[in-house]
Amino acid sequence: MTEPILKASKLVKIYGESTGEGSTKAIDGVDLSINKGEFIAIMGPSGSGKTTLLQCLSGIDKPTSGEIEIKGRVISSMSGDELALFRRKSLGFVFQEFNLLDSLTVRENIMVPMVLEKKTATDMEKKVNELAHLFGINTILSKYPFKISGGQQQRTAVSRALVNDPGIIFADEPTGNLDSKSSSVIMECFEKIVEELHTTVLVVTHDVFAASYCRKVVFIKDGRIDSYIVRKGDRKEFLDQIMDNLAVLGGRSHDL
Numbered sequence: 457m458t459e460p461i462l463k464a465s466k467l468v469k470i471y472g473e474s475t476g477e478g479s480t481k482a483i484d485g486v487d488l489s490i491n492k493g494e495f496i497a498i499m500g501p502s503g504s505g506k507t508t509l510l511q512c513l514s515g516i517d518k519p520t521s522g523e524i525e526i527k528g529r530v531i532s533s534m535s536g537d538e539l540a541l542f543r544r545k546s547l548g549f550v551f552q553e554f555n556l557l558d559s560l561t562v563r564e565n566i567m568v569p570m571v572l573e574k575k576t577a578t579d580m581e582k583k584v585n586e587l588a589h590l591f592g593i594n595t596i597l598s599k600y601p602f603k604i605s606g607g608q609q610q611r612t613a614v615s616r617a618l619v620n621d622p623g624i625i626f627a628d629e630p631t632g633n634l635d636s637k638s639s640s641v642i643m644e645c646f647e648k649i650v651e652e653l654h655t656t657v658l659v660v661t662h663d664v665f666a667a668s669y670c671r672k673v674v675f676i677k678d679g680r681i682d683s684y685i686v687r688k689g690d691r692k693e694f695l696d697q698i699m700d701n702l703a704v705l706g707g708r709s710h711d712l
């Protein structure tokens with residue numbers, strides 16, 4: 457039996473005074489259940505609420521109402537400090553801008569979350585080597601982020617997101633700053649994470665090519681879940697299916 461690692465119910469996010477003029481209902485009653493080991497993309501037109509949904513689900517932002525449970529803990533009712541600690545220990549994040557520290561080497565960047573968890577030097581070294589080997593960055597561990605490619609920086613960020621064995625990774629436009637070759641490499645890294653480490657991966661993306669690596673795509677429109685599709689055949693077939701669904705969803709392709 458597969459069990460949910462994340463459950464969201466009746467999620468609403470309103471920016472601004474909820475009754476006031478100029479308020480925006482970015483998320484409008486979302487129910488979502490994600491099982492352990494799922495590899496999911498969230499897609500939808502620009503402004504449909506993708507980033508807001510990811511930020512609420514991952515505890516970066518507070519929903520206006522509704523409940524979010526991750527690994528059996530209700531995060532929507534946690535205090536700020538409790539939530540910050542939970543995020544650090546139990547969740548992994550990957551962003552479009554990589555967010556690496558330029559003054560630290562690749563090895564040190566990957567180690568940061570483990571230092572905060574006060575892991576031993578031996579444990580840290582072992583984990584860095586394991587992940588760097590898995591993602592093909594073992595030869596650049598002593599380099600600084602500004603001396604490596606965007607794709608290598610993102611693989612460093614993916615390794616950093618995994619060091620505390622988070623169980624779930626949230627990625628917001630992880631291929632947004634990458635060329636198509638590096639995008640494939642990153643999406644293949646996520647495939648490895650799901651298949652070999654059994655980590656759950658949730659990706660928000662405009663990129664149909666990146667989404668086609670996922671096993672499921674959830675489409676949102678106007679802050680609501682519109683539909684979802686599950687990959688059954690090969691990636692090319694799934695890519696065509698995603699394009700068809702986006703066309704039905706509306707919005708010109710460059711808005712997606």
Ligand SMILES: Nc1ncnc2c1ncn2[C@@H]1O[C@H](COP(=O)(O)OP(=O)(O)OP(=O)(O)O)[C@@H](O)[C@H]1O
Binds near residue numbers: 506
């Ligand atoms: N901090 C904020 N304050 C006020 N309104 C916001 C804020 N962030 C987002 N919004 C609004 O909420 C809605 C959803 O925005 P969101 O960024 O989640 O959409 P998105 O689907 O991720 O868009 P994009 O694909 O363009 O990044 C939009 O109408 C946006 O203008």
